[in-house]
Each structure stands twice: as C-alpha cells, then as structure tokens.
Amino acid sequence: MRMTVYTDYALRTLLYLGVHADRRVSIREVAEAYGISENHLVKVIHHLGRGGFIDTLRGRNGGLMLGRAPEDICIGDVVRHTEEDMALVACMAPSMPGEKRQAGAGCLLAGGCHLRGVLGEAMGAFMAVLDRQTLADLLRPYERRVLTQAAQNVEAAPAP
Amino acid sequence: MRMTVYTDYALRTLLYLGVHADRRVSIREVAEAYGISENHLVKVIHHLGRGGFIDTLRGRNGGLMLGRAPEDICIGDVVRHTEEDMALVACMAPSMPGEKRQAGAGCLLAGGCHLRGVLGEAMGAFMAVLDRQTLADLLRPYERRVLTQAAQNVEAAPAP
DNA sequence: CTTAAAGATGTATATTTCACACACCTTATT
DNA sequence: AATAAGGTGTGTGAAATATACATCTTTAAG
Numbered sequence: 001m002r003m004t005v006y007t008d009y010a011l012r013t014l015l016y017l018g019v020h021a022d023r024r025v026s027i028r029e030v031a032e033a034y035g036i037s038e039n040h041l042v043k044v045i046h047h048l049g050r051g052g053f054i055d056t057l058r059g060r061n062g063g064l065m066l067g068r069a070p071e072d073i074c075i076g077d078v079v080r081h082t083e084e085d086m087a088l089v090a091c092m093a094p095s096m097p098g099e100k101r102q103a104g105a106g107c108l109l110a111g112g113c114h115l116r117g118v119l120g121e122a123m124g125a126f127m128a129v130l131d132r133q134t135l136a137d138l139l140r141p142y143e144r145r146v147l148t149q150a151a152q153n154v155e156a157a158p159a160p
Numbered sequence: 161m162r163m164t165v166y167t168d169y170a171l172r173t174l175l176y177l178g179v180h181a182d183r184r185v186s187i188r189e190v191a192e193a194y195g196i197s198e199n200h201l202v203k204v205i206h207h208l209g210r211g212g213f214i215d216t217l218r219g220r221n222g223g224l225m226l227g228r229a230p231e232d233i234c235i236g237d238v239v240r241h242t243e244e245d246m247a248l249v250a251c252m253a254p255s256m257p258g259e260k261r262q263a264g265a266g267c268l269l270a271g272g273c274h275l276r277g278v279l280g281e282a283m284g285a286f287m288a289v290l291d292r293q294t295l296a297d298l299l300r301p302y303e304r305r306v307l308t309q310a311a312q313n314v315e316a317a318p319a320p
Numbered sequence: 321c322t323t324a325a326a327g328a329t330g331t332a333t334a335t336t337t338c339a340c341a342c343a344c345c346t347t348a349t350t
Numbered sequence: 351a352a353t354a355a356g357g358t359g360t361g362t363g364a365a366a367t368a369t370a371c372a373t374c375t376t377t378a379a380g
Contacts, residue, residue: 059377
C-alpha cells in the first residue's frame with residue numbers, strides 16, 4: 001500500500017482536463033500549470049491513456065482530453081490503475097513461499113493470520129471511499145470559479 | 161501514506177509478546193521466531209518501547225513484555241506510531257509554500273482542493289478500521305491453538 | 321511533400337528510503 | 351568481575367521514485 005506523486009499527477013491531470021474540457025490540452029501545458037516535470041508527466045499521461053481515462057492524439061493540433069465523461073471516471077479506478085499494489089495488501093505479505101519469514105518455526109500466525117484480514121478490511125474501507133467518488137464530484141465545486149478564471153487568463157494572455 | 165515491513169515487524173512483535181505473556185522474551189527470540197533481522201528488529205522494538213506499547217528491561221533476565229493489557233493496545237495507535245505520515249495525507253501535499261507546485265499560475269485547485277478532502281476521508285476510513293481493533297482482538301482466535309503449540313515446542317526442544 | 325507540432329518510447333541518472341549490518345555503550349544480575 | 355540483556359549511532363546495499371535526455375512516430379499545416 002502506497003501513494004506516490006505518480007497518482008497525484010494522474011489525478012491532477014484529470015482535473016485539469018476536466019476543467020478545460022472545451023479543447024485539447026498539451027502535456028506541456030499541464031506540466032507548466034502545476035510546475036512539475038514534463039518528462040515524468042509524459043509517462044503518467046501515457047499510462048492514463050492506455051487505461052482509457054484520457055484520449056490522446058498525436059500530431060499537430062493533437063493533445064489530451066478526457067476519455068470518458070467525468071461522471072464515468074471513478075477515482076478508485078484511477079488509483080488502482082496508477083498504484084499497482086492497491087488491489088492487495090502486498091506490503092504485509094507474510095508467509096509467502098520462498099520468503100525469509102519462512103525461517104525458524106514459521107509464522108506463528110500462519111493459516112489464518114488475522115493481521116492480514118484486518119489490514120485488508122482497512123484497505124477496503126480506503127478504496128470504498130474513493131470508489132464512491134467520480135471525477136465529476138471533484139470538479140463540481142470548482143466549475144464556476146475555474147471557468148471564470150480561465151476566461152480571465154485568455155483575456156490576459158492571448159494565444160501566442 | 162505507506163505501509164512498510166517496519167510496521168509489520170512491530171505488529172508481529174506485539175502478537176508474539178501477547179502469545180508469550182507469561183514471561184519476558186528476548187529480541188533474539190522474536191527475530192528467530194519470524195526469521196527476520198535481529199538488528200533491524202532492535203530498532204522497531206526500541207521504538208515500540210518508547211511508545212509505551214512494550215516494556216523493556218535490560219540486563220540479565222531482562223527482555224520484553226507488553227507494556228499494557230492487549231485490550232488497551234489499539235492497532236491504529238501502533239500503526240500511527242510506526243508509520244510517521246499516517247496521521248496526514250502528506251504524500252499528496254500540494255500547495256505548500258516553497259514547493260515546486262507553486263510555479264506557473266499556481267494550483268488551479270488551491271484554496272479548497274477537494275482531492276485533499278477525498279483522500280483525507282479515505283485515509284480516515286482506513287484508520288477507523290484499525291482503531292476499532294485492539295491487540296486482544298488479533299490474539300483471540302489463536303489463543304488456544306498457539307498455547308498448545310508452544311507447549312509442544314517446550315517438550316520437543318528443552319531450553320538449551 | 322516537407323516541415324513542425326505533438327505524443328510514444330527507451331535509456332540513463334539522481335535521490336530517497338528501506339532494511340540491515342556492525343561496532344560499541346549502558347544496565348542489571350549473578 | 352563477568353555475563354547477558356537492551357540502547358545507540360554510523361554505515362551500506364538494494365530497491366523504488368522521480369526526473370532527464372535522446373530519439374522515434376504520427377498528424378496536420380503549408
């Protein structure tokens with residue numbers, strides 16, 4: 001179990017695309033908007049593209065846009081997609097064949113380890129919260145404000 | 161947010177001490193029982209000791225024992241103690257002064273980032289599950305079996 | 321059909337974090 | 351004093367992360 005900036009970038013990219021749903025956005029624009037590494041973001045975005053969360057288009061006038069409606073993008077799915085071991089409690093992996101743990105008399109708790117069960121349950125509760133949320137839920141509170149702000153930006157800095 | 165073997169060792173140590181509550185146990189014994197590094201376990205145990213979860217005694221006939229009754233040892237507290245950033249959603253830390261994120265036009269979502277809220281809620285759900293569990297809950301299912309097994313071990317391998 | 325813009329991909333590197341080893345100190349019992 | 355136990359600090363190897371760099375492919379504009 002883990003949460004890295006990789007997932008952070010993924011979620012922020014989706015939010016950015018949701019806010020600017022009226023056009024295609026370049027990777028560079030997203031990177032600059034958040035002040036993060038463009039090179040790294042490329043991989044995140046590619047990964048999101050292969051997962052169907054975003055639609056990428058190469059070439060001139062290409063760019064990114066959401067692959068589905070915000071209502072159909074479940075935050076839990078995104079996290080599961082970007083954090084590989086979110087589906088299982090791998091971090092605590094005990095009593096797996098071939099592991100050091102096997103030494104000695106073996107795990108005292110093997111054969112029904114409650115630790116695993118409790119941690120699994122906690123993990124489930126974590127994901128359940130994220131599964132209840134869609135991108136649309138995250139976008140809703142900002143819709144008005146951000147759109148206004150975007151309009152201002154367009155006025156202030158016309159397309160180069 | 162993160163779960164490491166550090167916490168794994170901590171929980172297993174507590175379980176071991178709970179099972180062998182009739183006597184003091186040495187660090188070496190715990191390390192050998194699980195086949196893990198004694199050197200590393202020393203630090204985990206020391207940390208648990210400073211947190212009051214276990215009682216350590218130096219010198220001859222010294223060793224470890226639970227610092228409180230198993231019913232009074234909350235699993236959530238243990239995890240919070242061993243995983244430093246469990247109390248907050250530090251991994252996603254956005255819009256903190258001095259961070260790179262500040263570049264460009266600043267975080268579009270600053271001033272009420274819902275990402276933070278949702279992740280915080282998910283985190284809360286995770287910890288809530290662990291907060292409902294005490295060490296006694298984890299020990300209960302094994303009490304009979306493990307004690308029996310321990311007795312057998314004593315018969316099979318008398319003290320060296 | 322050439323060129324430029326945009327994403328795709330592979331390799332390399334820098335940093336951080338773990339897990340662990342090693343050496344040495346302190347405490348307490350015998 | 352000697353010995354057995356925990357306490358403490360430093361160092362290290364491996365792995366995971368985040369990022370940089372270089373190059374290729376696709377697409378549309380001119």
